[in-house]
Amino acid sequence: MTALDASADTTPSGSDMTPLVTRLFGWIMLAVMVAFVANAYLTYWLDLPGANNALTGNGGAMAFLQVGIYVAMAIFGALYVMSTRSRTLREDSARISNINVVFIRAAFWAVLLVGLADAFISFLRVEGLLESVFGSDLASAFGRSNFRGTFVHMPLIGISIIIAFFTRTLGFYWLALLVVMAELIIVIGRFIFSYEQAFMADLVRFWYAALFLFASAYTLLEEGHVRVDVFYAGLASRTKGWLNATGTLIFGIPLCWVILMIGAGSKQSIIISPLLSFEVTQAGFGMYVKYMMAGFLAVFAISMLIQFVSYLLDAVADIRGEPGGRDHESHATA
Known part of the structure; x- marks a missing residue:
């Protein structure tokens, strides 16, 4: 040669x-x-x-x-x-992933702070303590979903965005722990103290939905999604790049756009309608966060779209044989 x-x-x-x-x-x-x-x-x-x-x-x-x-x-x-x-493609891929990390981190802090605050208000309300703590007028206002969403949830979301720029952890491990702790409190309250309220189950669903949907983009970054490894693991890096790029263009990015366009295509759509009306659950004195759970679909689609773009750039770099790629077999970034 x-x-x-x-x-x-x-x-x-x-x-x-x-x-x-x-x-x-x-x-x-x-x-x-x-x-x-x-x-x-x-x-x-x-x-x-x-x-x-x-x-x-x-x-x-x-x-x-x-x-x-x-x-x-x-x-x-x-x-x-x-x-x-x-x-380079690798540099841009990393930059886009870092943007997504901040976005998802803000979402994590938002569901943490909003969940704790709304559960506390719901507890005071169901126990009849809300008026003694906040006064009759404010207690009555807290009973309206649009007031609680506008003056409690939205400021906490703004604070969460600020926190996201000054922290360096995604927090998903902590959110998983919080889900377990919230479920444990339900079990202890039900079987030991015979105490159970609707807001307690709402908090578990709220955090679990966030954990499932918000962590999807992070899982894609870490190569943690399920794939047919019996075929994929033995392929060359360039072939893996072709498969990843093709899958991203045919399935990943279009799926995200379908969710966004159908879910946010009109005022009656499954994402926009609950957000506009501050939709709440009908189960007694539960939490007022059902509308935010509809918004989780938008967060999922946006974060996955951002990560798929990053993934595409990295896959094309693999096709070109550029150095510094992912270690696909260990499910981590190199």
Whole structure:
């Protein structure tokens, strides 16, 4: 084998434009997702006409302005990629994953703080102590889901976002422990003290749903999802890259968009409708967090979409034979 042949064998596969095109696709995808979320807020909470009405001509200038949000965000994503052309696929993949870590970390702190606060208010309410602690007017207000959601939950979510920027742990292990502890308290209260209330079961469901849905993107990052390892484990890194990239493009990213577009496609959709009405459970004096559990689907879809984009960039880097890839067999990042 000649020196030229040896050099050719170590050259990463794929054209020189592949990293740039892949990065453009990934960042524009994320930018359009941000535009979609922003338009959902503008349309359903602020009652703007919506970008869809620009096609029918019924929305006026505001509908075209909302379409412009998509265009502006797509251009922003493209300009960002062009201004960082020297960045590798691995570097971008890690950067996107780090963004997702902050997003999921904020979601964890939100369900932790909101769960504890709402369970405490529900406990005081069911025991008749709410009025003596907060006064009659505020106690009555706490009985309305829109008040509790606006003035208790939303500020705690804002605090959670701030905390997410100053902590360095995802917290899922702690959330799993909290689920077990909450269930243990139910068992002890039921069988030892003959005490059980609806809010106690609501807290377990609230935290368990968050654990299941929010941890999915982290599990994808750590290669922890179930796959047919009897075939996959023995494949070459480049072949694994092709499988991961193909699966991401055909199944992963489209699934996330289906959830977002169906779940947040109208005011009557399964995500938007509960959020708008601050929907609550009908089981007695339970917690007022059912509407947030509908929002968990949106968090799941957004976090998985972000992570799938990161996964795609890493898979293309595997196809090209770039160094520093994941150790797929140990389910960890290299």
